[in-house]
Amino acid sequence: MxxxxxxxxxxxxxxxxxxxxxxxxxxxxxxxxxxxxxxxxxxxxxxxxxxxxxxxxxxxxxxxxxxxxxxxxxxxxxxxxxxxxxxxxxxxxxxxxxxxxxxxxxxxxxxxxxxxxxxxxxxxxxxxxxxxxxxxxxxxxxxxxxxxxxxxxxxxxxxxxxxxxxSGRLQASLNKELERRTFLMRELDHRVKNTLASVQSIASQTLRTATSPQAFNESFESRLLALSQAHELLTKQAWGKAQLREILAAALRPFGGLEDGRFVVEGPPIEITPEAAVAVHMTLHELIVNAAKYGALSVPAGKVFVAWRVEDAAGSHPTFALEWRERGGPPVTAPGPKDEGFGSRLIRRGLSRDLGGAAVLDFLPEGLVFTFRAPLSQRLAAA
Amino acid sequence: MNGRRIMIVEDEALVAMMVEDLLTDLGCEVSGSFGAVGEALAYLDDDKPSLDGAVLDINIGGEMVFPVAEALRAKGVPFVFATGYGALPRKGFEDVTVLAKPINFGHLRDAVHGFGHAA
Missing domain, CATH: 3.30.450.40 (GAF domain)
Known part of the structure; x- marks a missing residue:
């Protein structure tokens, strides 16, 4: 036995x-x-x-x-x-x-x-x-x-x-491990709280202009998903910097992705810090949803041209310039000042808050044009 | 609380927009909303009409907001912190109210009320 x-x-x-x-x-x-x-x-x-x-x-x-x-x-x-x-x-x-x-x-x-x-x-x-x-x-x-x-x-x-x-080196490794763990826990706590604050923000602002509980639900859910996608992209990159093209690809995915013939995208590699990346993703999301509801993406023939470049004129700080131009959609009418919802507000202000610079939203009759210019910085850099 | 002029320093666009809305709901005027320490300091440097208070996020894109807090303190402008960090060391500012994120409207309202007494 x-x-x-x-x-x-x-x-x-x-x-x-x-x-x-x-x-x-x-x-x-x-x-x-x-x-x-x-x-x-x-x-x-x-x-x-x-x-x-x-x-x-x-x-x-x-x-x-x-x-x-x-x-x-x-x-x-x-x-x-x-x-x-x-x-x-x-x-x-x-x-x-x-x-x-x-x-x-x-x-x-x-x-x-x-x-x-x-x-x-x-x-x-x-x-x-x-x-x-x-x-x-x-x-x-x-x-x-x-x-x-x-x-x-x-x-x-x-x-x-x-x-x-x-032995000395092991002790150092032990201290570093414990330190790193404490650091990560604190970072996680911070990011979760900021994310919850973002959700709180999206909810309260969507609520202000929602015309019905159903409309609120749709809008809120769509934005929540965008926020979640933004984070997913960041997690994939271990919360390091994100590439502008990848952010754009993720934002466009629910609407056919970069490969969809309706999008014409070009620009050099640009790196964005994690916090700014979330704002960029959310802004792009609002532009796309707007295009799908009222703009170029609401008809099969419509196209969206997204182009960006770095302007490096002698004597001035290098500047990032991005243009979102819609064509072939239904005739555009500018919304009245009272009608400006969370979406346009975020589009006008979201990027400049996180990256500096200025954004302009032009409701041209042949299609909406959104331009954003900001100086290259630690948060927004040529890769 | 009407017309009280409040400054905001917050780097996350969504949170900043919400705090602006909440302050506006309270009848305050948002005199400035900044996403970088440098911008906020530049604003305070200019001789602007008096500020009644400020809401400061603690970590502004990796930079601590304390230089702005110092500048406000020197001008005698009351302020509160808002943060997603649990217990951040803030030497010299241990007595300042800290609003946790997500922000509780009632706490923000109480904080803004508190600004009035300081003036």
Whole structure:
């Protein structure tokens, strides 16, 4: 009968286990990053201990972070718990190795967190006893008392891990990781709040000029989709700069895309910062929707010409100039000042707000013309 | 609150337009709406008719708005911050009201009310 928890230390097996431990220590001393440490620990700790699962837990301020694991079933990889609420935290705070033969008999274990797992017994040993920064956990699927030699091996691994983590370059990598995570979380929070504020803006302004709940719904939904597409494009570029042509392509996609014969598009590569890219996308969206409802795109023969260039006259700052010209649509009449809705307002002001410069909307009888000129800048640059 | 002249510094077009609408709804006059710190400072440099208050987004396209806040403070013009960042350090301005985004109309109204007392 195979007892998974039994570890029979015959001479041959003992030697090979020792060799594995030595190899592991050597591998650990060659690691450069936290991820590399986790990879070594993950693969060796299970082999060395014979456990059904191992976890590598990092201390992150007052939380324990289950960075990596290797087990017969899912544990808590990626999750964070308060140090005071988990056994890895206990081991780190008390600077002691913990051996628990039956977890459901021990009060230090958060039983609810363990119930969905296979774990019945465990060993948890802190990494760096002086001031623990991590912990190594070994888990078994049945109640048993892990033999002292297994506990000893895990402690040796923990010491080797401490030495590896202690090395200067690893410490720097750890700090950078945690810093980056904090930075990303804060950035995410900021972007989400700004996005919600944008949605709030779109909703309230669409509401002001909507003639009926149905009309509001249509308009609002269309703009919400445009906002979502703008973000999708930015996410694809990891919120780096966006190409004007790509923004245009995304905005035109619901209406046939750049390849559609009704659009004639030309201009050099231009890079736009993420926040400005959203405004550019939303403005283009309004122009297109307007063209589809009342302008060139409302008839099959109509065409939209979009062209941009960089004007580099001697003695003056390089200027970006874009023109959106509609042709072949129904005769155009300018809306009265009272009729100016959110759409035209955004078209007139949205771009100049984010990129500087000025926008002009001309309701020429043969077709609407929108021109935008702005100085090249950090936000709007030739690529 | 009628005719109170308020300046806005906000780099996101959609949010700026909404704040302008909200202020106009409150009976205020938007004396200037800027998407860059430099533009706002240039406006304040000119000798313009007096400002009654300002609403400042904290992060303006990567630049912090604090130079504008300093200039307003020097002129004795009250202002509030509006931000999507949770807890941004703002040395020297810890006592200034911060409006969270998305903006709550009631909070904005209270803030504008508060501008009146300072004058």
């Amino acid at each position: 195979l007892d998974m928890a039994e570890h029979d230390l015959s001479d041959g097996e003992g030697d090979s286990a020792l060799l594995t431990l030595v190899e592991t220590i050597e591998e650990l001393s060659a690691t450069r990053t936290i991820d590399e440490v986790a990879a070594v620990v993950r693969s060796s700790a299970r082999r060395i201990s014979g456990a059904d699962g191992v976890a590598f837990v990092l201390r992150d301020d007052d939380c324990c972070w289950y960075l990596d694991e290797d087990a017969i079933g899912p544990l808590w990889k990626g999750k964070r718990f308060p140090l005071t609420a988990c056994i890895s935290g206990w081991a780190m705070l008390n600077r002691q190795t913990v051996v628990i033969p039956d977890i459901y008999q021990d009060d230090r274990i958060p039983h609810d967190a363990y119930r969905p797992t296979f774990v019945k017994s465990l060993v948890m040993t802190p990494v760096r006893t002086r001031d623990p920064i991590a912990a190594l956990g070994a888990y078994w699927a049945k109640e048993h008392t892990p033999p002292p030699e297994i506990v000893a091996k895990l402690q040796v691994m923990a010491r080797a891990t401490a030495a590896a983590l202690e």
